[in-house]
Amino acid sequence: MKVLVTGGAGFIGSHLVDALMESGHDVRVLDDLSAGSLDNVKRWMNHEGFEFIRGDMRDVETVRKAVDGVEAVFHLAANPEVRIGSQSPELLYETNVLITHNLLSAMKDSGVKYLVFTSSSTVYGDAGVIPTPEDYAPLEPISVYGGAKLAAEALISGYAHTFDFRALIFRLANIIGERSNHGVIYDFINKLRRNPNELEILGDGTQRKSYLHVSDTVNGMLHLFGAFKKGKARVDFYNLGNDDWITVGEIAEIVSEEMGLRPAFRFTGGVDGGRGWKGDVKFMRLSIEKAKKAGWKPRLDSYEAVRRTVRELLGGIQ
Numbered sequence: 001m002k003v004l005v006t007g008g009a010g011f012i013g014s015h016l017v018d019a020l021m022e023s024g025h026d027v028r029v030l031d032d033l034s035a036g037s038l039d040n041v042k043r044w045m046n047h048e049g050f051e052f053i054r055g056d057m058r059d060v061e062t063v064r065k066a067v068d069g070v071e072a073v074f075h076l077a078a079n080p081e082v083r084i085g086s087q088s089p090e091l092l093y094e095t096n097v098l099i100t101h102n103l104l105s106a107m108k109d110s111g112v113k114y115l116v117f118t119s120s121s122t123v124y125g126d127a128g129v130i131p132t133p134e135d136y137a138p139l140e141p142i143s144v145y146g147g148a149k150l151a152a153e154a155l156i157s158g159y160a161h162t163f164d165f166r167a168l169i170f171r172l173a174n175i176i177g178e179r180s181n182h183g184v185i186y187d188f189i190n191k192l193r194r195n196p197n198e199l200e201i202l203g204d205g206t207q208r209k210s211y212l213h214v215s216d217t218v219n220g221m222l223h224l225f226g227a228f229k230k231g232k233a234r235v236d237f238y239n240l241g242n243d244d245w246i247t248v249g250e251i252a253e254i255v256s257e258e259m260g261l262r263p264a265f266r267f268t269g270g271v272d273g274g275r276g277w278k279g280d281v282k283f284m285r286l287s288i289e290k291a292k293k294a295g296w297k298p299r300l301d302s303y304e305a306v307r308r309t310v311r312e313l314l315g316g317i318q
Ligand SMILES: O=c1ccn([C@@H]2O[C@H](COP(=O)(O)OP(=O)(O)O[C@H]3O[C@H](CO)[C@H](O)[C@H](O)[C@H]3O)[C@@H](O)[C@H]2O)c(=O)[nH]1
Pocket: 079, 080, 081, 082, 083, 119, 120, 121, 122, 172, 173, 174, 175, 182, 183, 184, 185, 187, 188, 200, 201, 202, 203, 207, 209, 248, 275, 276, 277, 280, 281, 284
């Protein structure tokens, strides 16, 4: 199958590209390299069946060229920073909603049959039910980022029903692993490299969320896409996460231990009752029963995924 991966030079995208190439698909990547890196895909650069387009999806013509001739689009291009919502809401709109609309607009005049989208747990906001199932309502995001992801989901559903393609939407927990270049583990490692004696922790450290390793994420996406293709649903939704969860304070302990340090922890206190920033969901654990029933389960729990990621980012595991 010939596929387009938007954001394919990014963190999750490049791991997905590895898996797709390894299973013999033809892969075209569209990436503006704003957060991703050519290094992440360099092993495929001179490979038959691999094509790289550097381009910004805010440009409609770029997107139109990228979808030409592909059967499926994996849409991972996005700005993943929840925390910038109060300073740069327009940027989150453009890099999550506008680019998705440009993609849908290009897809309606093309032969693309499937769209796979990486949405986020943040669409649930401060969910009243934990673990939160896919049919939880009302969806009330508390960040501009979560709102942008939900808007993108809604547009995808509307376009899929109107223009006869099928869409699979993943609501991801906190995804971590090799090549990630943002988020709590990356931040803690960098802070401790700068000052090994003290670690600043945003919020009160009790923020508790599910973390899923990128290898489990990509396995889940491809397994469930295979199942989705055999089914009939026009649009379907799956949470991908873990059955357990871990606090930011516990993550700080694991990072310190793996770096061989015993820093003093300095909690900033944060906003709105100990959140790291405005819009930071404090408690997040998704129900993954639907994905499990379809035959997927994570290999690493949240604690194992965090420890493995710390080792990967420190350079121990390639
Ligand atoms: O230096 C830091 C950085 C983060 N945190 C805390 O660590 C937790 C996790 O923060 P991340 O930045 O790692 O991740 P987010 O929960 O904000 O969001 C991540 O997971 C979401 C889904 O759950 C989205 O998909 C999003 O794109 C992705 O970055 C937060 O509670 C935050 O307050 C700190 O205490 N100190």
